[in-house]
Amino acid sequence: MRTLTGTGAVFAAGLLLFAGDVGSAGRDAGAAPTAPSASAPAAYPRNLIPDGYTGRFRIGAMVLQDEHHGPQLCVAAFTSNPPQCGGLDIPNWSWDGLPSETAAATKWGSYVLIGTVDGTTFRLTEPARAATDDDRGLFRQRLWPGSSIPCPTPAGGWRPVDPARTTHEAFAAAYGMVNAQPDYAGSWLGRLTPPDGTNDPDKVVLVVRFTGDLARHEVEIRAAYGGAICVTAAERSMAELTRIQVDEASEPGTTSSVDPVTGILGIEVFVGTQARQRELDARYGPGVIVLTGLLIPID
Known part of the structure; x- marks a missing residue:
């Protein structure tokens, strides 16, 4: 069972999609195929950044905009039509020139993004592009026992x-x-x-x-x-x-x-830090919790 926290709900397998795996309802002409999920290699173990990191991040993810919020970077979504998800706001996002899908006042698609993070905001430092099968390493991995x-x-x-x-x-x-x-x-x-x-x-x-x-x-x-x-x-x-x-x-x-299988609690956050992993190790013992950053540091 996987928990999407912050909403107070626990979802059984099948109710959540990992961003980038949504269906094709309302697909715009010329939309790129959905990129599958997979783990991504990184210069930083599990994408955990050191203290003082101020560089850029890369990620393959869904971007979704609906009547409740503007464009947001998402890594998990309800399997409704249209999908529902929430994440980091992208204030300088533009849909111009990007393939997307639309349904019921909702617009979304799978993209590769590079930018910086400030709290709950992801700011693009270069234009986003549509994801392709070659980008599978940038998308979040499904974890199965x-x-x-x-x-x-x-x-x-x-x-x-x-x-x-x-x-x-x-x-x-x-x-x-x-x-x-x-x-x-x-x-x-x-x-x-x-x-x-x-x-x-x-x-x-x-x-x-x-x-x-x-x-x-x-x-x-x-x-x-x-x-x-x-x-x-x-x-x-x-x-x-x-x-x-x-x-x-x-x-x-x-x-x-x-x-x-391992008895390990895996926690995924947008920005993972080495300092927080050390805190978790000190509190519960090494290896009890494995922290992973979803955003991949590239500087």
Whole structure:
């Protein structure tokens, strides 16, 4: 689950788009294809700037203007038509000569921007241009949980131990049970075959992390579900990480997510600083929170 903070709402997967992935309703003639999302290399690790940085930034992102606000730089949007999003104001933006899409008094498009930041304002230092497929490295990356299986392969390989209880209904019951445990720390599906759009219980391993008694949890899960399971240890519970997420990722324009595989809380902000990462490390310990700047410093 990914949280778009500053709005007081939590959105399940499928309700948010990453800017640059919107559809084609109302596309102007000659509009450039949407640029896919991907991580971007940078001279600064995770785009974290040092104290005193006054240089420019580059980003690939959606720019959207509607009846409520002027042009704003966005990195996530509701999947409505037209999309809805908010971000940094761009006071010297011009739509002239740029491909765009329009619907219901809203105008938007995917662009590459270079400029400087002052608080909640992004000021262009050169004209924006339409994004192309070659710009994919400038767009924010979708983060999906991995499909690794951190337990040793049992004798005979991964397979259901009780086919009669290896059903979608039994899986749902087990999944609901583990999520209700106070020391639950995350879960995901380890896939035994390439993804085919389904979650066939015969082809996946239910991986669950807890901070407490692993043997007890395995017995309880096995009583409800006959498919392959892997129960493994974690340092922090999901409840603890969620509390940290609420405390540290509540600023407008901040996005955050807990990776169930690593137990790391990732926080993304428009401008990330090395000083803030040091503060988070001192407060929670190194590696608990990984801060990333969405704007890429280029000077």
